[in-house]
Amino acid sequence: MRTEALPDQPPAALSGGPEPGLAVGEIRTGLLRNSRTLPHGAVAELLNLLPGEPVRRSERPIAHALSPDVVNGVDCQIATKSGGRMRAVGTILTHAVIVGGRVLQTSSYTTIASHGSQRRLPWSHYTARPGRIETIARAGLADLAAGYLALDQEPGCLDLGSVSERLARRLQSSAVLDGHQPLRFQWTRLRWAARYGLDDDTAEPSAQFELVDDTVRALSLRIPRPPATPSGAVDLGAILELCRDLALHDWVLTTLTRRIERADPGSGDRRRTAAELGPAIDHLLPLWMPGARVADELSAVWEGFERRPGFTRQWEAAVSRVRDQLALHTLQLLANLSSPDTSGEIGSKIEF
Incomplete structure (x- = not known):
């Protein structure tokens, strides 16, 4: 997978229309390299990924801090369930979360437009749509979701986990932390795919959660009627919150x-x-x-x-x-x- 940082592009909230859509992502979860709970000021400093962009914080029911999104451009292949691969171009978003002043989560995600543009368009077309990648050929959402969740992908395919891991390593080496590990643990990886806006008989969302091995998990979500923003767009932030919450509690329990x-x-x-x-x-x-x-x-x-x-x-x-x-x-x-x-x-x- 080839990535290109786009620092001049302001991050934007992902949106979607009433038509069916697909969002995918991967989350890394682990303990901060700090001997004590990180104070609020240090949390804000650590999560200052984009100067001038605020770190969103809340204290109830537990201290929670969310960094701004960082945009990266990608030109890669996406695996399909049928075993084929297709080219996709666009941008992905990456952010970090600190929960309770103790746990670090880094998350990379994007939506996939599968209608197929038939040709690669100029970068300006993709950078104007942060958090969206488009396939060059037409593909089915279910085929793309199943292909993405296959964890034995070949090199060159969309690998959001590596982007999350790079950010985690960068933050763990920050001078804000004292470098002392309070207890031994293993990082966990949650790879997720969410199909939303489906023509389904039920409005209830459903999920399949799989423990692939000691550290890798896979989550498949079906959300016929996703939460919406005040403007009527799909509230992808709510889907991300669900995935992060599951990744956090799975890591804590493990x-x-x-x-x-x-x-x-x-x-x-x-x-x-x-x-x-x-x-x-x-x-x-x-x-x-x-x-x-x-x-x-x-x-x-x-x-x-x-x-x-x-x-x-x-x-x-x-x-x-x-x-x-x-x-x-x-x-x-x-x-x-x-x-x-x-x-x-x-x-x-x-x-x-």
Whole structure:
């Protein structure tokens, strides 16, 4: 995939008409390289990707900061479900989000116009439409969506994940951060495709979520009646918020589960287990608020995830294990302190 930065082009909100459309993207999620929660001023400085463009912030229900979009030009191939590839030209948008002063998400996305222009047009045509790429030949939306979600794409195909990863690496190396990793984790990748404005019998959105491997996820969305802006355009920001929210909570749940496995509660070493779980309590537990920022029109998607696979049930089970281990560790400490042969340990320092 060949990309070209377009710094002089102001980012614009993506829009769509009443006709069916397709949006695709990829999100990287991980923990900031900072030992403590990043304060508001540092968050704004880190997310200042375009001088003069504001960083959008909110404090309820959890601290959330969104950078302005950066525009990049692309001239690449797009894979299709049938195995073919077609040329596409246009622009993609990339931004970063910091949640709770702890978690970094970088996201690249675009809409795909599949009507086919028959020839490559001048760059001015594409730069006037930020966040939109156009196929040279005509293609079906379902074919393009399925092809994009295939994670074994050949080199040269649309790869939004690499753009997200570059931004994540850049921000993680910023002097704003102290460079200390508070706990071990793996970045996760959520690749998503959303078909919207469909001629469907039901107005309810639906989704298919797949754990491809330890770090890669795929999300396919069908949104017959997408949220709309006051002007009547498709509110792609609401779809992006849903995808980021899912990526965030999947990462938090995955990271906590792996932390519990690393702590090895069955080993009998309560002190070690408590020490391993302490950072998870500080940095992960405050982040769990699924669906809190999702638009009402898309809440049915989260409701479906709560039924199966049951994100909150899995989370509550994991949190209960953490609390049980800390309770057992506390009881062990109290028993040791009350024992006559450990009286010399009363003044010792206890670390969690």
